[in-house]
Amino acid sequence: MMRDITITLAVNGESITQTVPPRLHLADFVRERLGLTGTHLGCEHGVCGACTLRLDGAIVRGCLVLAVQADGGSVETIEGVTDSGEIADLQAAFHQRNALQCGFCTPAMLLTAQDLLRRGGVPDRAAIREHLSGNYCRCTGYQAIVEAVEATARARAQAAP
Amino acid sequence: MSSPLDAPSSLVGRPLPRPNLARLMQGRAQYVSDLVLPRMLHLAFLRSPHAHARIGAIDLAAARAMPGVAAVFTGADLAAVVTPWVGVLSHLKGLKSAPQYPLAVERACWQGEAVAAVAARSRAEAEDALDHIGITYEPLPPVADMETALDPATPVIHPALGDNLAFERRFTAGDPDAAFAAADAVVTADFRFARHTGVTLEPRAIVADWNRAEQRLTVHQGHQAPHMMQDVYARHLGLDLAQVRVVCHDVGGSFGLKVHAYPDEMATVAIARLLGRPVRFVADRLESFTTDIHARDHRVTARIGIMRDGRITGFEIDDLTGIGPYSVYPRTSAVEANQVVNLVGGPYAVADYRARTRVVFQTKTPMCQYRAVGHPIATSITEGLVDLAAARIGMDPVSVRRRNLIRDDAYPCDSATGMKFERLSHHAALDKLLVMMDYDRLRAEQARLRAAGVQRGIGIASFIEITNPGPAFYGVGGARISAQDGATLRLDPGGFVTCQTGVTEQGQGTEAIIAQIVATALGVPVARVRVMLGDTDVTPYGGGTWASRGAGIGGEAAWRAGRALRDNVLAVAGSILQAPPEGLDIADGVIVDAADRRARLPLDELARLVYFRPDTLPGGMQPELVATRHYLPRDYPFAFTNGVQASWLELDPQTGFVRLLRHWVVEDCGRVINPLLLDEQIRGGVVQGLGAALFEHCRYDAEGQMLTASMADYLVPMAGEVPEIDIGHVVSPTAESALGAKGAGEAGTAGAAAAVANAVNDALRPFGAVITEIPITPETVLRALGRV
Ligand code: FES
Numbered sequence: 043m044m045r046d047i048t049i050t051l052a053v054n055g056e057s058i059t060q061t062v063p064p065r066l067h068l069a070d071f072v073r074e075r076l077g078l079t080g081t082h083l084g085c086e087h088g089v090c091g092a093c094t095l096r097l098d099g100a101i102v103r104g105c106l107v108l109a110v111q112a113d114g115g116s117v118e119t120i121e122g123v124t125d126s127g128e129i130a131d132l133q134a135a136f137h138q139r140n141a142l143q144c145g146f147c148t149p150a151m152l153l154t155a156q157d158l159l160r161r162g163g164v165p166d167r168a169a170i171r172e173h174l175s176g177n178y179c180r181c182t183g184y185q186a187i188v189e190a191v192e193a194t195a196r197a198r199a200q201a202a203p
Numbered sequence: 204m205s206s207p208l209d210a211p212s213s214l215v216g217r218p219l220p221r222p223n224l225a226r227l228m229q230g231r232a233q234y235v236s237d238l239v240l241p242r243m244l245h246l247a248f249l250r251s252p253h254a255h256a257r258i259g260a261i262d263l264a265a266a267r268a269m270p271g272v273a274a275v276f277t278g279a280d281l282a283a284v285v286t287p288w289v290g291v292l293s294h295l296k297g298l299k300s301a302p303q304y305p306l307a308v309e310r311a312c313w314q315g316e317a318v319a320a321v322a323a324r325s326r327a328e329a330e331d332a333l334d335h336i337g338i339t340y341e342p343l344p345p346v347a348d349m350e351t352a353l354d355p356a357t358p359v360i361h362p363a364l365g366d367n368l369a370f371e372r373r374f375t376a377g378d379p380d381a382a383f384a385a386a387d388a389v390v391t392a393d394f395r396f397a398r399h400t401g402v403t404l405e406p407r408a409i410v411a412d413w414n415r416a417e418q419r420l421t422v423h424q425g426h427q428a429p430h431m432m433q434d435v436y437a438r439h440l441g442l443d444l445a446q447v448r449v450v451c452h453d454v455g456g457s458f459g460l461k462v463h464a465y466p467d468e469m470a471t472v473a474i475a476r477l478l479g480r481p482v483r484f485v486a487d488r489l490e491s492f493t494t495d496i497h498a499r500d501h502r503v504t505a506r507i508g509i510m511r512d513g514r515i516t517g518f519e520i521d522d523l524t525g526i527g528p529y530s531v532y533p534r535t536s537a538v539e540a541n542q543v544v545n546l547v548g549g550p551y552a553v554a555d556y557r558a559r560t561r562v563v564f565q566t567k568t569p570m571c572q573y574r575a576v577g578h579p580i581a582t583s584i585t586e587g588l589v590d591l592a593a594a595r596i597g598m599d600p601v602s603v604r605r606r607n608l609i610r611d612d613a614y615p616c617d618s619a620t621g622m623k624f625e626r627l628s629h630h631a632a633l634d635k636l637l638v639m640m641d642y643d644r645l646r647a648e649q650a651r652l653r654a655a656g657v658q659r660g661i662g663i664a665s666f667i668e669i670t671n672p673g674p675a676f677y678g679v680g681g682a683r684i685s686a687q688d689g690a691t692l693r694l695d696p697g698g699f700v701t702c703q704t705g706v707t708e709q710g711q712g713t714e715a716i717i718a719q720i721v722a723t724a725l726g727v728p729v730a731r732v733r734v735m736l737g738d739t740d741v742t743p744y745g746g747g748t749w750a751s752r753g754a755g756i757g758g759e760a761a762w763r764a765g766r767a768l769r770d771n772v773l774a775v776a777g778s779i780l781q782a783p784p785e786g787l788d789i790a791d792g793v794i795v796d797a798a799d800r801r802a803r804l805p806l807d808e809l810a811r812l813v814y815f816r817p818d819t820l821p822g823g824m825q826p827e828l829v830a831t832r833h834y835l836p837r838d839y840p841f842a843f844t845n846g847v848q849a850s851w852l853e854l855d856p857q858t859g860f861v862r863l864l865r866h867w868v869v870e871d872c873g874r875v876i877n878p879l880l881l882d883e884q885i886r887g888g889v890v891q892g893l894g895a896a897l898f899e900h901c902r903y904d905a906e907g908q909m910l911t912a913s914m915a916d917y918l919v920p921m922a923g924e925v926p927e928i929d930i931g932h933v934v935s936p937t938a939e940s941a942l943g944a945k946g947a948g949e950a951g952t953a954g955a956a957a958a959v960a961n962a963v964n965d966a967l968r969p970f971g972a973v974i975t976e977i978p979i980t981p982e983t984v985l986r987a988l989g990r991v
């Protein structure tokens with residue numbers, strides 16, 4: 043087995059240095075090493091999207107990125123994005139419309155939706171569905187999720203100057 | 204007096220958002236797969252690569268020497284501490300199965316069956332050690348195909364059982380032979396329903412902890428029925444019930460998949476007992492696909508007789524289903540087939556019916572109850588036949604349904620199979636559906652587009668759903684699964700109410716609706732009610748949440764407890780205020796005069812006096828600010844509900860692709876407690892039915908190897924493939940309970956695939972092609988069109 047490697051990265055703005063086995067993926071790293079269990083594992087082969095987090099500003103599948111690949115990078119998880127208040131309006135819209143049931147898909151769904159919303163404008167429902175199509179939800183009919191994202195986009199567009 | 208449920212202040216019926224969602228949205232949930240306990244070990248299982256094999260010598264020495272490994276176990280090791288189980292129930296007459304163990308003993312009977320277990324410091328180290336277990340298998344002939352499972356040439360999987368027939372049921376009502384002989388037309392079809400599975404987004408997860416000092420087992424599990432599992436663990440580990448606590452935290456999806464006793468979970472508990480340390484097992488997705496229960500997998504030959512005027516004369520089915528090598532414990536794997544027999548033809552006033560079902564063993568992943576057990580099969584057969592018959596006599600499918608659906612004023616009545624219907628609303632639901640979808644306009648649009656070469660189809664499916672099951676489901680057959688449920692309420696000194704309930708939460712919103720019911724029963728703001736569930740140490744004894752029983756049974760218990768606590772509170776208030784309790788009421792957390800609504804005493808002040816200054820209460824008064832009530836429906840074995848769905852889709856005859864354009868559901872679950880939660884739950888159920896209709900398939904090769912055991916190969920619906928889904932309601936409350944609620948968790952799944960299949964056939968009609976199998980893949984369509 044390959045030897046452990048020391049990495050330094052920012053996680054939710056905090057500098058972390060840890061020694062990790064090269065095979066440890068980023069989702070396991072944040073879950074097991076840092077206790078950030080809002081990043082979930084639904085398949086560990088890159089399909090379900092439950093492990094979505096942000097690496098250097100872009101959403102990635104935490105199960106497909108090795109922790110060592112994040113060395114020197116900046117990682118944001120649902121916990122960080124919640125604490126910063128960046129998606130408070132989106133979370134409120136999910137709550138109002140009951141856009142989650144078991145909630146297992148939800149942190150990743152929020153990060154993926156925010157990735158679309160950050161591009162600005164008001165995407166139509168088909169575009170929202172398309173963007174969310176890498177994130178499985180097995181409980182809802184997706185409709186409430188689409189509505190919550192659409193409503194947030196509208197509200198943000200209105201609030202923007 | 205009209206029910207407080209109908210008062211303007213009632214919270215029941217309001218679209219209130221669920222409490223406590225922030226935890227789930229902020230990444231602060233507590234799923235079992237998140238749980239870490241001190242000294243916890245992780246399990247990985249060595250699983251049989253063969254569908255059927257004799258297990259030879261097992262050499263554990265090298266695995267035991269691997270870094271981080273605490274212990275390695277074989278089937279024989281665990282059989283010594285866990286008694287085997289057999290998944291049979293006495294009311295399913297003739298059902299047989301073989302003893303099952305936590306890890307296979309001597310023989311593995313499906314690809315994925317666990318044969319050895321490693322407990323290690325981390326899951327990764329446990330998996331590393333698996334590679335060092337020396338094991339030899341002697342492959343045995345697989346029994347993959349259910350169609351040949353009963354052939355004399357096919358090996359018998361469990362020789363002690365004599366054959367591969369697990370269960371058979373025959374049923375006849377009326378005179379089907381005469382009914383078919385008298386029919387103007389008889390239409391026969393061969394229906395096939397693929398095996399599929401639940402795919403909860405969080406896989407099965409369990410952390411078991413045997414505390415030697417306390418002699419007590421605590422099991423944290425993603426499960427729907429904690430009291431049932433408490434009984435299973437106690438029984439098979441030789442413990443007293445009181446020594447076992449089962450806790451269900453947040454559960455990442457269940458759908459009936461997490462209501463069974465799985466061998467690898469029994470192994471986890473046994474290993475925790477042996478090691479005296481917390482032990483965790485979280486299935487990875489590959490394990491989920493080969494070890495979570497599968498469902499459906501039916502082949503049904505069916506026929507319908509019809510008169511030229513549209514009257515249906517009779518139904519007949521011959522069902523065959525393969526359930527894997529064992530009937531699953533403790534609910535058994537014969538229930539789905541039994542339901543199919545019970546439910547076919549259910550929406551219609553047709554007295555003549557014959558059915559046979561045969562349930563056979565095979566060497567594939569075990570099958571058992573998954574959301575809407577049997578309903579999608581029965582609905583697809585019934586509604587598929589009705590549409591084929593309508594086409595045969597040249598009648599509109601809606602007209603045939605109107606002609607035959609049980610009249611809305613015919614209740615109470617029985618179905619041909621003896622199912623008791625208290626009150627259904629097929630016609631009202633159909634009327635509402637046609638308005639919602641604008642049926643006539645849609646038909647016109649279809650004709651216009653067809654002329655332009657665009658093939659669109661409309662499919663309709665009426666259905667019935669079994670909810671609120673009484674002991675007839677499991678208890679009478681000897682299963683120790685509670686049919687009744689309870690709720691305990693306590694008013695605390697701050698005027699807040701805690702509610703402990705025996706029903707459980709997996710995201711449906713159980714906690715929310717129980718809080719709404721309690722708040723309404725008692726007269727307090729919903730934010731003052733805190734609901735506790737999913738812990739055998741804490742909640743009243745109950746069945747948990749399955750078969751759409753949470754609202755109708757758990758909700759009614761909560762209602763009754765709320766009314767009982769209200770009586771207790773008003774007795775104390777009457778004594779303090781020197782007023783007759785009947786003249787008082789509770790509104791918004793304050794005792795008021797019932798007549799003029801004048802505020803008399805806030806609940807927190809009442810509670811303060813009761814708890815801290817009982818010396819000031821009038822003499823002899825002993826307040827009881829706790830109330831418990833239990834509930835079991837008694838008049839009917841089940842509360843049947845009904846509904847109807849419609850699908851509008853476009854089919855491309857060149858590529859075979861089907862695009863879903865819109866879907867409608869009208870359902871009648873009695874009183875609606877929270878339409879916001881209900882509608883999205885129905886949509887979720889529809890989407891699982893759409894998955895079955897178009898995508899989901901556990902494919903196997905002839906050797907019994909599963910070919911679609913990853914998420915890349917097994918397709919589930921994504922946001923982009925799912926249409927907008929409109930929901931409407933007709934409300935026929937059950938008179939059996941004050942609340943009047945029936946269940947709704949399975950309505951969406953019950954009829955979605957049937958509606959889609961009928962719509963596909965509607966689109967195919969100009970080509971003279973008919974499809975009677977699901978999933979309907981592009982290949983299925985092209986085959987039906989003779990293009991491949
Ligand atoms: S866990 Fe990473 S995509 Fe499923």
Ligand code: FES
Nearest residue numbers: 143147179180181
């Ligand atoms: S809410 Fe359960 S998977 Fe989306």
